[in-house]
Amino acid sequence: GAGVSQSPSNKVTEKGKDVELRCDPISGHTALYWYRQSLGQGLEFLIYFQGNSAPDKSGLPSDRFSAERTGGSVSTLTIQRTQQEDSAVYLCASSYQPEYGYTFGSGTRLTVV
Amino acid sequence: DQQVKQNSPSLSVQEGRISILNCDYTNSMFDYFLWYKKYPAEGPTFLISISSIKDKNEDGRFTVFLNKSAKHLSLHIVPSQPGDSAVYFCAASAWKAAGNKLTFGGGTRVLVKP
Numbered sequence: 086g087a088g089v090s091q092s093p094s095n096k097v098t099e100k101g102k103d104v105e106l107r108c109d110p111i112s113g114h115t116a117l118y119w120y121r122q123s124l125g126q127g128l129e130f131l132i133y134f135q136g137n138s139a140p141d142k143s144g145l146p147s148d149r150f151s152a153e154r155t156g157g158s159v160s161t162l163t164i165q166r167t168q169q170e171d172s173a174v175y176l177c178a179s180s181y182q183p184e185y186g187y188t189f190g191s192g193t194r195l196t197v198v
Numbered sequence: 199d200q201q202v203k204q205n206s207p208s209l210s211v212q213e214g215r216i217s218i219l220n221c222d223y224t225n226s227m228f229d230y231f232l233w234y235k236k237y238p239a240e241g242p243t244f245l246i247s248i249s250s251i252k253d254k255n256e257d258g259r260f261t262v263f264l265n266k267s268a269k270h271l272s273l274h275i276v277p278s279q280p281g282d283s284a285v286y287f288c289a290a291s292a293w294k295a296a297g298n299k300l301t302f303g304g305g306t307r308v309l310v311k312p
Contacts, residue, residue, distance in 0.1 A: 127304035176241055186232045189241030
C-alpha cells in the first residue's frame with residue numbers, strides 16, 4: 086500500500102480482556118515502530134523492529150505488552166488483561182531512510198472501559 | 199526523565215506572521231532532530247529534520263535551527279497560514295548509538311488566526 090495501515094481504527098474493550106492491534110508498514114521499509122499517545126501527552130516509545138535484529142523492547146510499560154513482526158512485514162501489538170490506563174492512541178510507523186523520518190499510520194484509538 | 203521538552207503547550211499567531219516553536223533536549227548523544235505535524239485523528243507527518251553537523255535547515259516556509267551548545271532547537275514558520283494550525287512535535291534520535299528510535303517532546307498546539 087501507499088502508506089502505513091493500522092487496524093482497527095477504534096477499539097473499545099472491557100477491562101481485563103486481551104486486545105490485538107495490527108500494523109501493515111510500507112512495503113520495503115525495514116524498520117517498524119510502535120508508539121502510544123495518551124490524552125494530552127506526547128508520543129511514548131514502545132518497541133522498535135529493525136530488519137532481522139532482535140527488537141528493542143525497552144519502552145514496553147509492562148509484561149502485559151508484547152509485539153511481534155512476522156516475515157519482516159506486518160506487526161501485531163498485543164495487550165493482555167487490559168487496564169484503564171492502557172487507553173490511548175497506539176501509533177505504528179515505518180521507515181527506510183532516517184533522513185526522511187518515519188511514516189506514521191493513523192493510529193488505533195483504544196478505550197478500556 | 200523527559201529527554202525532549204517542549205515548554206510551550208500552545209501558541210497563537212496571526213496569519214502571515216512568524217510562528218516560532220521551541221524544543222530543548224538533555225541527552226548529549228542526540229545527533230538527529232526532526233519536527234512532525236499532527237492533525238486530529240491523523241498520524242504525525244514528517245515536516246523537516248536537521249543533523250547535528252548543521253545549525254540550520256530550510257525547506258520552503260519552514261526553517262529549523264539547532265544550537266548544540268544550548269541543547270536547543272527551534273522551528274520557524276514564515277509566513278504562517280491557517281492550514282498550519284496543528285500540533286507540532288519535536289523529536290530526537292541518537293542515531294549512532296541507538297539507531298532510528300525517536301524520543302518525542304510533548305507537543306505544541308499552534309493556532310493560526312485568519
